[in-house]
Amino acid sequence: MSKHVVFDVVGTCVGYGAFFAGIEKHIGPRLREHGIPSQLFGFAWMESSEREFTFLSISERYVPYKDVFKSLFYRVLWMSGISDPRSFATDAERDAICATYSDLELREGVKETFELLRKNGFTVWCLTTGDVERVRGYFLRARVDMPMENFKSCDAGGVAKPALAAYRPLFREFKEEDEKWFAAAHYWDVSAAKKIGFKGAYCSVYEKEDCAELFGEKMDVMSDTLPEMARKIIEACGK
Template structure:
C-alpha cells in the first residue's frame, strides 16, 4: 500500500485512558451514601458519564454545542434522580459534585498504551489524538505518564463545535492529511471507530473497554481487532505494510 506518510488517530478517553480514577474519586466522595441507596460508585459514574455523553451529542446534533465538562456538571443531580435518589440536592452538595468531576482530570493511561504508541512510532506512524475533551486536561493524561504527545497532535471537538460521532467531525480530521497518506483511526468504542471508517479511515478496534464489540450493529469493516492496545498497535503496523 504505497503512501508518503502514515497516520493513526486515537480516541483518548476510554481508549488510551481508563475511567478507574473517576470511579475511585466518586467512591471516596459519595460512595458510602450511594451504597446506602444500593448504587455502586462505578455504576453511578458510568451512568453519569453516559447521560452526559447523550446530552452532549444531542446538543451538538441540534447545533447547540457545549463543552463536555459543562454538560457533565449539569447532569450530576439529574443522574442521581435517574439512579433512584429521591431528593438529589439534599443527598449531595455542589462541592461534592466538583470533587467528583475532578476525578476526570486524574484519569491514567491504560496499561500498554505507552508501548502501543512506541510501537506505532517505530513503525513509521505519526500518532494523533482526537477527543471530545478539553485539550489541557486530555494532554495532561499523557504528560503525567511521561508519554510525549505534542500539543499540535491533539484535535478537540471543541475546535469545530461538532461532536463525535457526527461524520463531519471525523471528516474534519481526515481532511488534514494528504489523500495519498495512510490514515488509521483507533478506538476502544466500536461506534467511534466504525464511524471513522465510514468517512474513509482504516479502522482498528480494541476490546479493552467494551469487551463485546457487538459487530452485528455495525456494517463497516474493521481492519484490525485486538484485546490489548499493544496487540492492536502491532496489528496496525503489520497491516500497513501489506
C-alpha cells in the same frame, strides 16, 4: 506516502478508574445504602452526559462536554433512585468528583503502543471531545511523548463525535495516498471514522463486548490490548 494513526483518548488511551474512585470516596457509602455501586452510577452519569452532549450538538446547540457532565449530576442521582438528590449530595461533592476527570491515568501499554507505531513510521495523533490542555495532561503526567500540535479537539469545530464532521477536518489534512487509521476502544467511534475513509482499529479493553452487529462496519483490525492493536496495524500496512 505517510502513515497516520488517530487515537481517541478518554476511554481508549485513558481509563476511568480515578473517576470511579472519586465517586466512591465522596458518595460511595451513601450510594451503597440504596444498592447503587459507584461504578454503575459513574457509568450512568457518563453515558447520560454523552447522550445529552450529542443531542445538543446535532441540534446545533453545542455545549462543551465538561459543562454537560456537571449539569447532569443531580438528574442522574434522581434516575438512579435517589428521591431527593440535592439533600443526598452537595455541589462541593459534585465538583470534587468532576475534578477527578483530570486525574485519569493512561491505560497499561499506551507508551509501548505509541513507540511501536512510531518506530514503524507512523505519526500518532489524538482526537478528543475534551479540552486539549486537560487531555494532554494525562500524557505529560505519565511521561508519554505526545506533542501539542498532534492533539485535535472537537471543541474547535463545535461538533461532537460521532458526527462525521468531527472526523473530516483531520482526515483532510492527510494526503489521499497516505495510510490513515482511526483507533479507539469505542466501536461507535471507529465505525463512524470508517465512514469517511479511515481504516478502523478497535480495541476491546473498555467495552469488552463489541456488539459489532449494531454498527454495520467491519473493523480492519481488532484486538484485546493496545500494543496488540499497534502490531496488527503495522502488519496490515506491511502487506
